């Protein structure tokens with residue numbers, strides 16, 4: 217993320233406003249809870265890569281590679297195997313716009 | 324979504340915040356009540372998840388008898404001197420920021436037909452949904468001669484706190500050449516790899532302090548155990564000759580333990596240790612059993628695998644170690660995952676939120692050496708009325724040292740993450 221933080225946050229805010237209005241409630245609820253599963257390990261990252269602020273295409277591509285097995289990481293292969301395309305794209309988007317947790321390693 | 328709404332409030336301020344706050348006040352009078360008994364990874368996570376995912380929508384009360392929660396997870400590393408005791412202890416005070424009321428008392432009685440529980444001070448709490456997450460109880464009497472009094476001489480340290488410290492003191496007092504005896508429990512119990520991680524961490528403590536001549540004997544109630552090949556390989560490599568594991572087919576069964584002489588009598592032989600660590604069989608915490616939420620036969624609480632709802636009461640959810648959660652092991656990670664599933668179901672019941680298929684996951688890291696951790700885990704789904712494993716993984720024997728070192732870092736990250744999921748972002 218080369219953008220200055222303030223600009224990035226403002227952009228994120230705008231996207232969330234539009235996104236939230238458009239998103240179907242079921243999907244947004246589902247994503248909120250799925251993101252909790254991610255946070256159970258990625259919530260405070262030093263070794264495990266941080267997700268907040270990571271560009272959505274990058275996260276989505278990684279999750280797809282883990283799901284189809286072209287990238288190997290036993291934990292992530294097992295997690296991603298349970299995600300459909302909407303979940304992958306939705307989570308990638310959600311984390312791209314999430315505030316990084318203080319003190320956490322940047323992706 | 325919570326993340327976005329919080330940020331919106333923070334950044335928008337002024338008019339925007341006022342607009343959003345007004346309906347909150349109106350709603351306050353009719354907010355549905357969720358009462359949670361037990362503030363471990365199961366109970367604390369369900370409280371925080373509901374508060375964060377549905378801000379101000381519920382009146383949430385968490386009843387937990389202890390003011391500080393001491394994690395069992397990480398406690399073996401405290402034995403090894405790789406963590407200090409204070410790092411295992413966490414306060415609930417951050418939950419107030421999320422509007423969660425925490426009452427530090429023991430919940431005693433439940434009147435489930437009237438949906439009310441009574442605390443030890445006679446305080447009555449009524450609920451729309453009750454979450455019961457009391458963890459496990461230890462079945463002392465299943466080890467002949469063992470009881471809560473004997474545990475002051477032969478600690479179990481399977482509930483973290485004073486017992487954990489006692490075990491560490493006794494370990495510190497073991498001299499080179501002396502013996503340690505661990506009695507390991509039958510399935511199911513909390514943290515399947517826990518006793519073997521404990522043996523590893525005890526060996527690390529002994530060996531790294533010039534007591535490599537000490538011996539650890541594990542008298543097991545099982546013929547095999549979690550991550551067995553990995554532990555055995557690690558013990559051979561890191562602590563050769565220090566740890567001996569004996570299954571019941573070899574020792575023939577525990578006949579009696581004597582806390583005064585610190586002796587364990589088995590069919591095969593007498594085992595005497597400077598330190599004897601007895602981990603008894605387990606079942607759901609007494610609160611769940613007294614409230615008739617457990618199957619008297621198994622001692623665990625049957626639940627609907629889609630929602631973690633008690634099979635015996637629509638208004639009650641049982642999560643974490645106390646639940647009969649099918650293929651899921653009893654771990655803090657599982658408890659956290661189940662908490663999220665229960666939270667979704669509670670929001671669906673009380674707010675009309677959409678019902679969503681559960682996503683259940685677990686990973687248990689175990690430390691074999693200071694720089695060597697292994698992991699086992701998997702994903703689970705409801706199938707034929709039971710939580711069923713649908714994907715699983717386990718570390719491979721002979722793995723690269725770098726992979727094992729990295730797993731140590733992963734488990735440290737997980738510890739901080741799970742603690743933040745329980746007590747709020749400030750806690751990690």
Ligand SMILES: Cc1cc2nc3c(=O)[nH]c(=O)nc-3n(C[C@H](O)[C@H](O)[C@H](O)COP(=O)(O)OP(=O)(O)OC[C@H]3O[C@@H](n4cnc5c(N)ncnc54)[C@H](O)[C@@H]3O)c2cc1C
Pocket residue numbers: 360361362363364365366386387388389392394395396397398399428429430431456457458459480481482513514517521608610642643644645653654655656657658686687688689
């Ligand atoms: C040595 C050891 C190592 C472990 N390592 C790991 C690990 O690395 N990873 C992992 O995932 N898991 C690990 N675990 C397992 C983990 O600690 C448990 O699975 C987890 O704590 C279960 O959470 P819970 O919320 O169901 O129960 P608990 O954590 O036992 O919490 C229950 C809480 O309920 C409270 N309570 C009970 N009854 C009442 C009542 N009537 N009124 C008020 N309060 C009440 C208790 O005080 C307690 O705080 C380990 C366990 C041990 C023993």
